[in-house]
Amino acid sequence: MRVVLTGGGTGGHIYPALAVAKEILRHEPQAAFLYIGTKRGLESIIVPKHNIPFQSVEISGFKRSLSLENFRTIMKFFRAVSDAKRMLKEFKPDVVIGTGGYVCGPVVYAATKLGIRTVIHEQNVEPGITNKFLSRYVNKVAVSFEDSLPYFPSAKTIVTGNPRATEVVSSNPEKGRSNLQIPAGKKIVLLVGGSRGARAINEATLAAIPQFSQYPDCHFVYVTGDVHYESIKERIDKQREKPTNFTVVPYVDQMPDLLSATHVIVNRAGASFLAEITALGIPAILIPSPYVTNNHQVKNARGLEKEGAAEVILESELNEAILMNKIDAILHQEGRWQKMREASLSLGMPEAATNLYRCLA
Structure with missing residues (x-):
């Protein structure tokens, strides 16, 4: 199995992804991984310490008020989608797993457009804007809490818990x-x-x-x-x-x-x-x-x-x-x-x- 992991900004998004990687290796020791994050997020420091290849795209979050910065963010998003598509075509993953944070947006969205199987995981009770957006396109949505179920399409959402619990x-x-x-x-x-x-x-x-x-x-x-x-x-x-x-x-x-x-x-x-x-x-x-x-x-x-x-x-x-x-x-x-x-x-x-x-x- 070839797996792309993406998630970043805080340890709360990164460590669940690493826990999933560990679980995959337990079942499939020959699995290969690529982690796509940002250079500015903690993932650029944490992930290489776990001997997982790391690549980056440039992306930032939306401001709550209308601003020129949001227009720039939209432009960054489409550039990041293009960069992610190139990385995905080179790595040829069987599945892309997103665990939250802004970087998941372009990477998981790019995977859906390339027809690659996609799974996202939501850690919090109330999901963030990125996972709400991606839930329309992905194959599967995993959530940590039953209270999160109403926020996502019921046919493809399942309560799994948070992978860090297994660790x-x-x-x-x-x-x-x-x-x-x-x-x-x-x-x-x-x-x-x-x-x-x-x-x-x-x-x-x-x-x-x-x-x-x-x-x-x-x-x-x-x-x-x-x-x-x-x-x-x-x-x-x-x-x-x-x-x-x-x-x-x-x-x-x-x-x-x-x-x-x-x-x-x-x-x-x-x-x-x-x-x-x-x-x-x-x-x-x-x-x-x-x-x-x-x-x-x-x-x-x-x-x-x-x-x-x-x-x-x-x-x-x-x-x-x-x-x-x-x-x-x-x-x-x-x-x-x-x-x-x-x-x-x-x-x-x-x-x-x-x-x-x-x-x-």
């Missing part, structure tokens, strides 16, 4: 602990705002650090994001009370291993991360980003909250008191953690990558 179920909790030298008997409370960090989560966590020592049975792991690490570390070093049950790091390379050892997580509500934590059944406190298109993280988070798998704090309401009250309730209210864990596991789809692989036939 984490085989992770190693002992390795997750040992990598950060966390004692085996401690419950891990993981606070993370994504690879680039989240200022609101960072500020609330900084203010809450003196309270961590009140939980001797827990170890708090604080992932600041690379951008904020040096300034945050400097502020922590100046604090009078620095608990011993606390680790601060800029980034975690093997996040699935740490997740599999985590007892409670505080995080944004990106779709891929939610797929991972529900596959593992981790009770969550979600602080959705208010800076994303269509406010989709709030909709993702509310879905978990409705099922009892998560607590939601809007960024505008976040402070250290509210954060620590919710952590304390999950840790110490009788039966609360177990109920949330069971609710989370009921939403998880660890077979997601296999489900999506079946869509390629």
Whole structure:
């Protein structure tokens, strides 16, 4: 099988594509891949590290208001379609898989015009404009949530879950602990705002650090994001009370291993991360980003909250008191953690990558 993968801009679009590639190789070890992204997106850095050939087209997103920039974007789109057609004719794929982001638009559209089988995957509850556009042309639409079904043509849409869920179920909790030298008997409370960090989560966590020592049975792991690490570390070093049950790091390379050892997580509500934590059944406190298109993280988070798998704090309401009250309730209210864990596991789809692989036939 020859497969073109496309998706970019954020890890939430890239890692599901890489998870699908891994699943395809499990079934078809001789499969060949090409990844088409943009030079400016994270995919240009992440994909080559996975030994997948990478090529790029130039494309950008539409502005919400009428502008000359949108006209330029339309021109870029048609140039990118032409470039993608050339790449596809050279590679001769059996299928093209799009996992979201602006780059999917021209690449998947080009594939449909060349008569190549196409599959797109939508990670969020409410789909982005690119996948809405492509759904009219592709052979199959895979979605992570049942709530996404009304947005797409019913005859070709299937709930598969998010392929990242499959990646984490085989992770190693002992390795997750040992990598950060966390004692085996401690419950891990993981606070993370994504690879680039989240200022609101960072500020609330900084203010809450003196309270961590009140939980001797827990170890708090604080992932600041690379951008904020040096300034945050400097502020922590100046604090009078620095608990011993606390680790601060800029980034975690093997996040699935740490997740599999985590007892409670505080995080944004990106779709891929939610797929991972529900596959593992981790009770969550979600602080959705208010800076994303269509406010989709709030909709993702509310879905978990409705099922009892998560607590939601809007960024505008976040402070250290509210954060620590919710952590304390999950840790110490009788039966609360177990109920949330069971609710989370009921939403998880660890077979997601296999489900999506079946869509390629």
